[in-house]
Amino acid sequence: xxxxxxxWLLTTLLSAPCAAEPSLQLSPSRVDVDLFFRGxxxxxxGAVPKDCRVVLKLDGEPRAVAYRxxxxxxxxxxSTGRVVFDSLPGLYAIAASSDSSDVAxxxxxxxxxxxxxxxxxxxxxxxxxxxxxxxxxxxxxxTQRGFYxxxxxxxxxxxxxxxxxxxxxxxxxxxxxxxxxxxxTLYCFREHLPVSETVRMFSVEKTGIVRVISNVAFxxxxxxxxxxxxxxxxxxxxxxxIFRKL
Amino acid sequence: MxxxxxxxxxxxxxxxWLLLTLGAGVGVLSGLFGVGGGxxxxxxxxxxxxxxxxxxxSDANQIVAASASGVYAHWxxxxxxLRMAAVLIVGGGAGGTAGVQLIKALRAVGxxxxxxxxxxxxxxxxxxxxxxxxxxVGLRAGTAAKAAGRPREExxxxxxxxxxxxxxxxARVASWFSGLxxxxxxxxRFETAGTTMSVLVPLSLGILVGMLAAIMGVGGGxxxxxxxxxxxxMPMPVVVGTSLLQVxxxxxxxxxxxxxTNHTVDFVLALMLLAGSTLGTxxxxxxxxxxxxxxxxxxxxxxxxxxxxxxxxELLSEPPVLLSVRGGRG
Numbered sequence: 140x141x142x143x144x145x146x147w148l149l150t151t152l153l154s155a156p157c158a159a160e161p162s163l164q165l166s167p168s169r170v171d172v173d174l175f176f177r178g179x180x181x182x183x184x185g186a187v188p189k190d191c192r193v194v195l196k197l198d199g200e201p202r203a204v205a206y207r208x209x210x211x212x213x214x215x216x217x218s219t220g221r222v223v224f225d226s227l228p229g230l231y232a233i234a235a236s237s238d239s240s241d242v243a244x245x246x247x248x249x250x251x252x253x254x255x256x257x258x259x260x261x262x263x264x265x266x267x268x269x270x271x272x273x274x275x276x277x278x279x280x281x282t283q284r285g286f287y288x289x290x291x292x293x294x295x296x297x298x299x300x301x302x303x304x305x306x307x308x309x310x311x312x313x314x315x316x317x318x319x320x321x322x323x324t325l326y327c328f329r330e331h332l333p334v335s336e337t338v339r340m341f342s343v344e345k346t347g348i349v350r351v352i353s354n355v356a357f358x359x360x361x362x363x364x365x366x367x368x369x370x371x372x373x374x375x376x377x378x379x380x381i382f383r384k385l
Numbered sequence: 386m387x388x389x390x391x392x393x394x395x396x397x398x399x400x401x402w403l404l405l406t407l408g409a410g411v412g413v414l415s416g417l418f419g420v421g422g423g424x425x426x427x428x429x430x431x432x433x434x435x436x437x438x439x440x441x442x443s444d445a446n447q448i449v450a451a452s453a454s455g456v457y458a459h460w461x462x463x464x465x466x467l468r469m470a471a472v473l474i475v476g477g478g479a480g481g482t483a484g485v486q487l488i489k490a491l492r493a494v495g496x497x498x499x500x501x502x503x504x505x506x507x508x509x510x511x512x513x514x515x516x517x518x519x520x521x522v523g524l525r526a527g528t529a530a531k532a533a534g535r536p537r538e539e540x541x542x543x544x545x546x547x548x549x550x551x552x553x554x555x556a557r558v559a560s561w562f563s564g565l566x567x568x569x570x571x572x573x574r575f576e577t578a579g580t581t582m583s584v585l586v587p588l589s590l591g592i593l594v595g596m597l598a599a600i601m602g603v604g605g606g607x608x609x610x611x612x613x614x615x616x617x618x619m620p621m622p623v624v625v626g627t628s629l630l631q632v633x634x635x636x637x638x639x640x641x642x643x644x645x646t647n648h649t650v651d652f653v654l655a656l657m658l659l660a661g662s663t664l665g666t667x668x669x670x671x672x673x674x675x676x677x678x679x680x681x682x683x684x685x686x687x688x689x690x691x692x693x694x695x696x697x698x699e700l701l702s703e704p705p706v707l708l709s710v711r712g713g714r715g
Contacts (some may be wrong), residue, residue, distance in 0.1 A: 174653070176391040177398040206708040214702045217502055222708065276708045285708065314391065314398035315434075345393065352393040357648050364644025365654055367446050368637050371659055375453025378663035383461065 144166045161187040163195075163337045170312060178285075178314040181341065183234075183323060186303040191327040191334070193236040193294050197310050199321050201226035203369040206277065207356050208264065222273050225261040229317050231281075232288045234308050237328075239291040244331045246289075253278060253289065285313035318343045394651035395439045401657060403433065408447065408658035412665020416455045417673045418685050419518075419625035420606030421448040421632040424509075425692055426658070435654065437711060442643035443654040445636045450659035451666045452633035456626065458670040464626030466577035466619070472584055473631045476591020477605065478638070484596035506696055508597065512611050513689035519615075520682030527679060578619040578627070587617060606632045608688060621678050 163185040170179045187193055203225050210219040233252065235242045246252030262270045281287040299305035325337040345353055355365045388401045407429055411422035423444050430440035477688070491500050557665055569583030591610055594605045606628050613624040644650040 172391060174391055175389065177389040206710060209704055209707045209709065211703075215502065215704055217700065218709075237412040237671050273708065276706055278708045280708050280710075284710075314389075315396055317396065333389060349391055349393040352652055356394055356644070356650070356652070360645040360648055361641075363648075363652070364650065367644060367650050368449055370639075370652075371446055371450035371640075371655065372453045374656075374659050375450040375455075375663050375666075376457055378450075378667060379454045379457030382458070382667040 158225075161185060161191070161325055161327050161335055161337050163323065163339050165323055165339050165341050168339075170316070170341065171346045172343060172349055173345075173347045174318075174349055176314060177318070178350070179312040181310040181312055181323075183310065183325075184305070184307045185325060185337075186299050186305045186326050187296070187325070189302055189304050190329060191304070192241070192245070192329075193296065193306060194242065194249070194251075194326040194328065195294060195308065196251060196323060196324045196326070197230060197232040198228040198324075199230040199317065199319060201228050204229065204328045205281075208268065208273065210268075220265050220268075222268075222277075223263040224274075224277060225263065227256065227260050227277075229319075230286050230312075230321060231256070232290075232310050234290050234293045234310070236294040236296055237291060237308070241331070242291040243288070245326070245328050245333075248331060249326055249333050253287075266356060270380050285311060287314075288317065303316065312343070316343050317347050390653060390657065392435070392439075392651045392654045394649065395435050395443075395654060396707075397434055399433060399435070399654075404654070404657040405422035408451075408661025409665035409668075410452075410661075411658075412451050412662030412667075413669040413672070414665075415448070415451045415629070415662065416458065416666035416669020416671075417625075417676070418606075418669075418681075419455070419610050419628035419632070420685075421445075421452060421636060422606075422662075423448060424607050425688070426514040428692075428695070430654075435651075438647060438649045439651050439654070442640065442647065442649035443456060443580075443651040443658070445639040445643065446652075446655035447662055448636040448651050449640060450634060450664035451635065452629045454663040454666045454672060454682065455629040456633055458667060459622070459626030459629060462622065462626070462670075462674075463577065464622040465630055466575050466623055466627045467630075468573070469575045469578050469587055469613075469617075469619070470627045470634075472587040472631040472653075473609070473627070474593040474634050476588040477595035477631060477635060480592035480595025480597075481635075483592070487596070502696070504699060505596070506693055506700070508608065509689050509693035509696070512608065513686045513693055515615075515686075516611055516682045517686035517690065520679045520686055523679035524683065527677075545660065575619075578617070578623050582617070590616065605635065607685075610685070621681060622673070 163183065166182045166184070167179075170181070181197070183195055183243060203223055204227055205221055205223045207218045208220050208222050209216055212219065233242075233246070235245065237245065243252070246255065257271075260274070262273060264270070278279055279289060294306050294308045296304040296306050320340055320342050323339045323341065325335075325339075326333050327335045344350075355366075389398045390401050391398045407426060411426045414420060414422050414425065423441070427437075427440050427444050430444065431437050435443075446469055449622070456465065463696075488501075566582050566586055569585050571584045573584055574581045574583055594608050594612060595604060597608055609631060610628050613628065614621065621628070640650055671702045676684070
């Protein structure tokens with residue numbers, strides 16, 4: 140019963156006409172992965188009504204991700220099997236204006252954050268093992284690689300025009316980012332309750348020579364293999380001949 | 386200058402100078418010892434963040450270039466025994482196929498990883514250990530002979546006669562082996578290698594090495610070189626030249642297979658590595674000409690033992706994170 144009341148309350152609040160609509164802009168809206176790509180910085184700017192607290196979430200489409208699992212066997216550490224996490228976003232970054240305890244409450248209210256992901260994900264292990272432990276290892280690994288981050292107090296709101304506060308924050312996009320469509324969602328909170336949700340999409344795309352090479356490699360593996368071998372043989376022989384003349 | 390390149394198949398960005406340096410280092414080993422260097426470079430690439438399957442496949446592609454460069458240089462120095470290389474390639478191909486089946490069977494039982502790691506460490510330890518002792522004994526004998534002004538052979542025997550001397554045991558194995566060799570049919574002359582033996586000998590060695598190489602996921606040059614040196618008794622320069630030809634064929638095969646079936650060859654990665662390694666190989670061939678046989682053995686032994694040490698430490702110490710990424714993100 141309480142649940143229903145909450146849902147009703149939330150929908151009412153969310154659908155209530157807002158006198159001041161928040162805005163969100165992303166720059167760039169398309170991240171080009173070319174030969175010299177070494178990661179990017181996504182700049183998010185926007186404006187929110189003055190009395191709002193802000194949570195900005197960046198996430199990729201959920202998909203199944205496989206990892207190798209390492210375990211101790213006697214005195215040795217080695218890969219012992221695989222773990223598949225079903226429907227986890229490849230990138231998950233949260234920036235917020237509040238401190239960490241407030242952010243935890245805000246994330247709980249919108250069903251986001253690491254704990255929500257833990258509830259949502261289905262873990263398949265072979266051989267079977269402790270799912271909680273494996274999820275923690277997953278978090279550690281992806282945090283290290285720059286794909287998972289929750290950063291409280293990383294958005295500073297400053298006075299804007301009229302009834303608005305403005306903000307600007309940056310998200311590092313690691314070089315190993317998977318090409319695809321990503322989503323930035325701006326949540327505004329009042330009293331720990333979400334009052335609005337603004338969504339902007341951005342894409343990561345391979346371009347130029349990187350795109351050509353990937354396309355040939357995946358669509359025409361035979362030709363790609365022959366070209367790779369021929370280029371390698373030619374390079375080896377050419378260097379050999381050059382050195383002979385030196 | 387900090388210049389990074391994005392690798393289209395690995396789906397990540399790596400420092401260009403790091404790749405060139407790694408390639409050059411492995412190229413020197415290749416030209417010097419006739420090994421592909423996969424046993425060294427693949428783990429290094431994994432360490433800098435390249436997914437394992439892509440590291441192994443792109444490394445094979447790179448070795449094609451380095452070995453082609455080395456084969457050309459050794460060909461001109463008349464160090465390639467074509468007949469021997471052909472027999473080894475045939476044997477290696479058959480052994481490789483058998484090895485892949487063996488791994489499949491072990492996977493089904495669930496102990497593939499353990500077998501691979503332990504056989505790798507044991508193999509490296511014994512190959513490195515034997516070469517090191519042999520090189521050391523030879524070097525000491527040479528120095529002692531020079532000091533006394535007597536023939537070097539006298540001193541070599543003194544060292545080898547010591548109880549439990551590994552070299553002494555190996556000499557016994559070698560003489561047993563040459564007896565066996567004389568008894569086998571289909572003897573042919575390997576002109577450049579300067580030996581006559583039954584074709585079954587290099588063929589079965591090729592099969593054995595091919596099998597080990599497939600199990601351990603490497604080209605097998607570092608097993609083939611000591612085998613040719615100690616068991617087939619081939620002269621050192623011919624060992625290097627012949628091994629490089631065999632390595633080249635193995636890696637052409639591996640590159641084509643990986644590109645066609647697994648899409649794991651990263652052309653940009655291979656290109657950067659081979660830019661370094663083809664130059665490194667030429668340097669290696671030139672250094673090799675100035676290096677004595679004993680120094681050569683000690684040097685290779687030291688590298689093999691170093692790799693073994695790193696692998697052993699990796700096996701015994703707890704990794705910082707107990708999960709690792711499989712395959713590419715691209």
